[in-house]
Amino acid sequence: MSNSTINNTYSTDYEIGQDNLKMFGMDMHNPVFFISAILILLFVIGTLMFPSEAKSMLDGAKAWSISAFDWLFIWGANIFVLFCLLLVFLPVGRIRIGGDTATPDYSTLSWFAMLFAAGMGIGLMFW
Numbered sequence: 001m002s003n004s005t006i007n008n009t010y011s012t013d014y015e016i017g018q019d020n021l022k023m024f025g026m027d028m029h030n031p032v033f034f035i036s037a038i039l040i041l042l043f044v045i046g047t048l049m050f051p052s053e054a055k056s057m058l059d060g061a062k063a064w065s066i067s068a069f070d071w072l073f074i075w076g077a078n079i080f081v082l083f084c085l086l087l088v089f090l091p092v093g094r095i096r097i098g099g100d101t102a103t104p105d106y107s108t109l110s111w112f113a114m115l116f117a118a119g120m121g122i123g124l125m126f127w
Helices: 030-049 051-089 108-125
Strands: 021-023 026-028
Touching (some): 026 030
8 A cells, every 4th residue: 555545634523522511611521521520529538538548548659659660750850950951052952932033021030030939939838
């Protein structure tokens, strides 16, 4: 079969969102929203009804995930730092988002101040 005979264009009468439910001022995709909402409600209700069992189960899941995937956390952080350094030193890091004539909305000092404030805020949040 040659490449010229392959047709990747599909024709359908389906319109995106035609099966959605509109209620409470929201446009909800039926299976996605309701299955997720039911699972979340079951989890929250189960956690509220059995807090000590939920705590031990979640502590066990946390301990297992940390012991099983500690290498992923370390390598992921290192690869991300390496990626950021590559963006700094490679020519692709000079690409200006928004086009050649785009100007930043905030000064460099403002960016550092926002990053510092966000870092302090998250530090206080999880301290």
